[in-house]
Every structure is written in structure tokens, then in C-alpha cells.
Amino acid sequence: MKEEIIRLERVTQIVDGVTLLDNFNLHIFKGEIMGLLSINVHGQEALIRLLCQNVPIHYGHVYFQETLVNNYEHSSMSKNRVSVIEKQSRLVESLTVADNIFVLRDGFKKYLISPKMLDAQLRQFTEELDISIDVNQPVANLSFFQRYVVELLKAVVTGVKLVVIRDISNFISTTDLKKFHDLLRHYLKRGISFLYICNHHEEAFKICERVSLMENGKVFKVLNRNDFRDEMITPYTLDFSRIASPPIRETGKDGILRFQNISTQNIKNMSFTIEKGECVVFLDIDNTVLTDILQLMNDEQQPSSGDILLNGLHYSEKAARLKRSVGFIQENPTQSMLFKEMSYIDNLCFLMDRKKPNLWFSKNMKKSILREYEPLIGEDIYAADITSLTPLSLYNLAYYKIHLYNPKVVLCVQPFSGADMYLRHHLIGLISQLRRKGITVIILAVSLSDSLVVADRLMVIEQGQLRKEYHREELDFFNTN
Numbered sequence: 275m276k277e278e279i280i281r282l283e284r285v286t287q288i289v290d291g292v293t294l295l296d297n298f299n300l301h302i303f304k305g306e307i308m309g310l311l312s313i314n315v316h317g318q319e320a321l322i323r324l325l326c327q328n329v330p331i332h333y334g335h336v337y338f339q340e341t342l343v344n345n346y347e348h349s350s351m352s353k354n355r356v357s358v359i360e361k362q363s364r365l366v367e368s369l370t371v372a373d374n375i376f377v378l379r380d381g382f383k384k385y386l387i388s389p390k391m392l393d394a395q396l397r398q399f400t401e402e403l404d405i406s407i408d409v410n411q412p413v414a415n416l417s418f419f420q421r422y423v424v425e426l427l428k429a430v431v432t433g434v435k436l437v438v439i440r441d442i443s444n445f446i447s448t449t450d451l452k453k454f455h456d457l458l459r460h461y462l463k464r465g466i467s468f469l470y471i472c473n474h475h476e477e478a479f480k481i482c483e484r485v486s487l488m489e490n491g492k493v494f495k496v497l498n499r500n501d502f503r504d505e506m507i508t509p510y511t512l513d514f515s516r517i518a519s520p521p522i523r524e525t526g527k528d529g530i531l532r533f534q535n536i537s538t539q540n541i542k543n544m545s546f547t548i549e550k551g552e553c554v555v556f557l558d559i560d561n562t563v564l565t566d567i568l569q570l571m572n573d574e575q576q577p578s579s580g581d582i583l584l585n586g587l588h589y590s591e592k593a594a595r596l597k598r599s600v601g602f603i604q605e606n607p608t609q610s611m612l613f614k615e616m617s618y619i620d621n622l623c624f625l626m627d628r629k630k631p632n633l634w635f636s637k638n639m640k641k642s643i644l645r646e647y648e649p650l651i652g653e654d655i656y657a658a659d660i661t662s663l664t665p666l667s668l669y670n671l672a673y674y675k676i677h678l679y680n681p682k683v684v685l686c687v688q689p690f691s692g693a694d695m696y697l698r699h700h701l702i703g704l705i706s707q708l709r710r711k712g713i714t715v716i717i718l719a720v721s722l723s724d725s726l727v728v729a730d731r732l733m734v735i736e737q738g739q740l741r742k743e744y745h746r747e748e749l750d751f752f753n754t755n
Contacts, residue, residue, distance in 0.1 A: 277304040278340050279436050279467045280325065280354075285334035287320055294320035296492040298334070300469075302436065307458060307468045309482030311475055313510060314694040317491025318471070322438055325469070326356045339435065357429035359422055360440040361692075367414035374413055375428045405453075417561070418442075419450035426457060430466065440471040443721045444691040447561040449736075451721070455481050473694065474723070475507045512699045514727055528586045530714050531683055536580035538566045542738040543580070550682070553705070553715040555725045559736040564687070564718045571600055571685060585682060598628050601681035601713075605688040607672035608665060618657040619644065621671055625679040647674060650707075666700060673704040676713075683714045690723040698724050 279302050287295040294317045302308045312318050323329060328336065328344035328351060336344035338354050358364065365374045407420055416424065422442060429437050439458075443451050458468055458481065472478055478485045479502040487495040487510055497506055529547040536544045540562045548554050558564050569575035570582060573593040582589035584596045604610040612621050623643060630639070648655050651674060654667045663671075676684055689705065690698050705728050708715055717725045726732065726749050734742040 278302075278337065279304050279306075280339075280356075281335075281337040282324070283335045283337070285324070285336065286332045287324065287330075288332050289320070294491050295324070295331075296490065298491065299493050300486060302467050302469060304435075304467055305462045305465050306484070307462065307470050307482045309478035309485035310469060310471045311478055311485060311487050311507075312471065312473070312694055313487065313489035314696055317488070318440075320491070322358060322440070325354065325436065325438060326358065327351060327353050354436070355432075355434050356436045356438060357425065357432075357434045358438045358440065359425045359429075359442065360438075361418075361445055363413070363421055363425070365413045365421065365425060365428075368412060370410050370412055371407060371416070371424050372409040374424060375431055405457075418445040419447070419454065419561075422446065422454060423457065426454075426461070430461060430464070434466070436467045436469065438469045438471065441473065441692055443472060443474075443477055444688060444723075445720070447559050447720045448557070449559050450561070473690075473698070475502075475504075512695060514699065514702070514724055528583045530585055531716075532583040534581045534583065536570070536577045536582065538563075538570070538575060538577055540566050540738050541577075544735075544738075544740050545580075546733060546740060546743075548683075548714060548716065550714055551709065551712050552730050553709055553717070553728050554731045554733060555717040555719060555722070555729045556733045556735055557722060558718070558720050559734060559741075560738075561720045563735055563738055564720070567718060568602070568685060568687065571683075572602065573597055599682040601625070601676045601679055601684040603672065603676060603684060603686045603689065605691050608668040611672045611675065612660065612668060614661050616660070618651075618655050618660055618663075618671060621660060622647065622655070622675050622678060625675060629679070643678065647678065650674065666697065669697065669701065669704065673701075673708065677708055677711060680711065681713060683716060684708060685716045685718060687718050688720070689717060690725065702727050 280300070281302075282298055282300040285295050285298040286293065287298075296317070298317070298321070300308075300310075300321075324331070324336065324344075328349050330349040331344060331346055333346045335342060335346075343352065343354065344350070405423055407416075407423065413421065413424065426437065442454065446454065458470075462468075470478060470482055475485070483499055485497045485502070486493045487497070487507075489510075495510070530550040530552075531548045533544050533546050544563075556564070556567070566575065570577060571589075573589075576590065584599060587596060589596055613624070616624070619640060623640065630636075644655060651670060654663055654670070657663060660668065660671065686705065689701055693701060702724060705715060705717075709728070715728070717729070719725055722732075729749060730746045732744040732749060733740055734744075
């Protein structure tokens with residue numbers, strides 16, 4: 275008989291009148307990877323917190339290792355032996371890898387700590403896994419993949435029974451994701467269980483034994499391995515069919531953007547040409563060059579060799595002027611691109627003063643922008659306080675801000691990172707609107723997610739070099755929806 279690690283039985287949790295978990299059921303066994311596909315993110319944070327700590331619930335029961343630990347009558351607030359691995363680190367970045375794993379844990383009582391002993395203990399784990407990590411370096415110097423490995427090792431050392439893994443494919447390369455999956459399979463043999471939360475069923479099907487489908491805080495279907503087929507998921511998803519591409523305008527041998535034998539510390543002799551109006555996805559298999567590309571285009575870094583041409587002009591010579599022709603949509607743009615203290619219309623117009631310095635003094639110009647964008651945005655455009663808007667509205671603001679600015683080229687960093695299915699579908703529409711305006715879109719990604727729905731070309735980068743190029747007619751072979 276299978277040993278049970280955790281069971282949530284008809285759990286309902288209501289906070290401030292909002293039902294976060296609705297008659298929620300989840301059952302995970304020892305040595306199992308259970309998948310969770312969230313159609314939307316409602317209730318996801320509440321679930322993770324409830325798994326980690328026995329916080330109050332309104333109805334239902336929670337069992338941990340077959341013992342009742344929480345119910346609607348009494349919640350002890352005690353913690354369960356559960357760890358979470360996600361973008362937000364739970365390690366102390368100023369301390370070394372060894373200190374984080376062996377010192378910062380419950381039950382550690384030594385006052386004199388031998389670095390050699392810690393190093394020897396950690397090497398037992400890393401050599402077993404064939405992974406090389408400098409145990410004496412600060413956690414702050416680690417890549418996302420290395421940090422995830424360290425957090426997994428710490429969970430093993432501290433005797434955790436369940437590890438929750440959330441959306442890691444948004445932050446590590448395809449190559450590293452495969453390595454991490456191998457680590458999970460390794461620790462399954464030791465009886466550790468995993469809850470694997472992700473946005474795409476293909477990813478879950480590759481690693482999980484069972485998959486729960488969740489929407490609005492409720493599990494509405496559980497798939498076993500013999501149900502892992504696209505047609506089992508299709509009734510619960512939106513249409514992510516390929517979108518018709520707007521006309522691409524060939525602008526000569528230099529295109530709209532051209533890299534000629536560009537090299538940096540991480541980029542090795544890279545050359546490519548992008549045409550006006552095209553959408554190109556750069557998939558960085560090793561997650562090593564995306565930052566360099568961003569810094570080159572933002573004039574924060576100069577290439578060690580090679581040349582960049584934008585609209586036929588040498589970027590290095592005229593960067594101060596040409597930068598105004600380049601836009602950037604950062605990862606999580608609602609946090610990085612908007613000013614909470616400013617109104618919607620002021621946020622929308624913020625970049626425009628680069629092209630029209632007198633914008634802020636022209637009421638007629640603002641009125642003209644209001645008339646043009648109200649049909650697209652709706653009543654939100656009149657909001658004086660954007661903090662009261664929904665996440666969907668804030669994404670609209672970030673993308674329409676670029677739409678209004680109308681650069682020749684926009685670089686989108688991981689646009690689908692952390693987005694649920696409804697938001698991903700909406701973002702595809704927003705990217706398509708940029709393209710219909712003639713803006714060239716470059717998507718920088720470490721995982722394909724839904725990028726190919728809008729792409730004309732896929733450029734695969736590995737070890738700093740452009741390895742493969744796929745054109746639109748070849749992209750149908752990549753089934754990532």
C-alpha cells in the first residue's frame with residue numbers, strides 16, 4: 275500500500291470574504307511527482323502557504339504523513355516539513371552555499387563550524403549527482419539553476435518530505451531544466467515527494483505521475499499517466515492557434531536590425547538580420563547571452579568586436595539618437611515599467627517626452643491620445659490611481675505604453691513568464707497589436723512557452739553562438755501549447 279505524504283480533503287479557505295480555496299482536494303504519495311496545472315493563479319499562493327503551515331481553514335481536513343494536522347475546528351499554525359523552490363529565493367544570499375545548507379537549519383547546535391567538514395559533507399551530495407558547485411561562494415553569485423539545486427539539497431539535508439516546485443522553467447534554460455528533472459527522479463528513489471506547479475501540460479507530462487487541473491481555487495480534474503494526451507487537456511484550454519503574421523517589409527541587406535559578427539564576454543561571433551515588422555524569438559538554451567543582448571541594445575555595453583546596425587545606421591556611432599528607436603518590455607512589466615504614484619494617462623505617455631519634449635505642457639496632445647486610445651483601453655484610461663486596477667489592466671498599460679511610443683524595435687523579455695493561461699492568451703493579443711502597428715518584436719526567452727504562436731522565426735542560441743534557425747513554416751513542428 276502506498277504511503278501518504280499529504281492529503282487535503284475538501285478544504286475551503288476564505289480570506290476577507292474571498293474564497294481562495296474552494297472544496298479543494300489534493301493527494302500526494304511518498305516518492306511521487308504530482309503535477310498541478312493552474313488555469314488561473316487564483317488560490318495558488320493560498321495553497322502553497324497551507325502546505326507549508328497549518329493556517330486557519332473554514333472547512334475540510336489536512337493530513338500530513340497520515341496524521342491530521344489541520345481542520346476547520348482547529349489550526350495549530352505549526353509548520354509542515356515542506357520546502358518551496360521558486361523564483362523568490364529562501365536562501366541567505368550573503369552566506370556561502372555550505373552555510374545555507376548545513377548551518378541555517380533547525381536542530382543545528384554546533385558553535386564551532388569546520389569549513390572543511392561542511393565542504394566534505396556537500397561534496398558527498400554533489401558528486402553523487404555529478405554537479406559542480408563551489409560550496410564556498412556566496413549564494414548571490416549563483417545562477418538560477420545552481421540556486422535551485424542548492425535549495426533542493428538543503429531540503430534533502432533537512433529531512434523535508436514534500437518539495438513544492440513552482441514555474442522554474444521560466445527562469446532556467448531548457449538544458450538545465452532537463453538536468454533538474456533528473457535530480458527530481460534521483461530523489462524520488464529516496465522517498466521525497468514533489469508538487470510540480472507549471473503552466474504547460476507538455477512540461478508536466480514529461481515529469482509527473484499524475485496531474486491535477488486547478489481553476490478558481492478548485493481542482494476539477496485529475497489525470498493519470500495513461501491520460502497524458504493533448505485531447506484530454508483541450509476542453510479546458512483557450513485557443514492558442516498560430517496567429518496570422520502581418521506583412522514583413524524587407525528593407526535591404528541590413529534589415530531593420532543587424533548584428534555583424536558581434537562578440538562580448540558571453541556572445542561569440544553572432545550574426546543575424548531582422549526585417550521590419552518581423553517577430554523573432556531568441557531561445558537561449560543555456561541562459562547566458564540574453565542580458566548581453568539587452569545591454570548592447572540599451573547602450574550599457576559595447577561589443578568587444580563586430581558592429582550593430584539599426585535601420586542601416588551604425589548603432590555605436592549614433593547610439594544616443596538611435597536608442598529612441600528601441601523599446602523594452604521587461605519581465606514582469608507591471609512591476610518594472612509602471613509608476614504607482616502616477617495616473618494611467620501619465621504612465622501611458624511617460625516615454626513620449628523622448629520624442630515630444632513639450633508633451634506635458636500640451637493639454638490638446640493629451641486629449642488627442644485619450645481619444646485615440648480610449649476605444650482600445652476603455653474606462654481604465656481615466657484612472658487616477660492605477661494600484662486599484664486588475665493585473666490584466668496593468669499589462670494593457672505596459673504594452674500600450676510601447677504601442678504609443680511606437681519604436682522601430684521592441685525587445686520583450688520572457689513575456690509569458692509566470693502568466694496563467696488567460697493572461698498568456700491576452701499577451702499574445704497585445705504583442706500582435708504591436709506588430710500590426712509595424713513594430714518589430716524580438717522576444718528573448720529561455721523557454722518557448724507560447725512565443726511561437728506569434729513568431730516568424732526562432733533563433734536557437736547555445737553556448738553563446740547562434741546554432742539553429744527555424745522559419746515560420748518549420749515552427750509547426752514545435753508543439754508547445
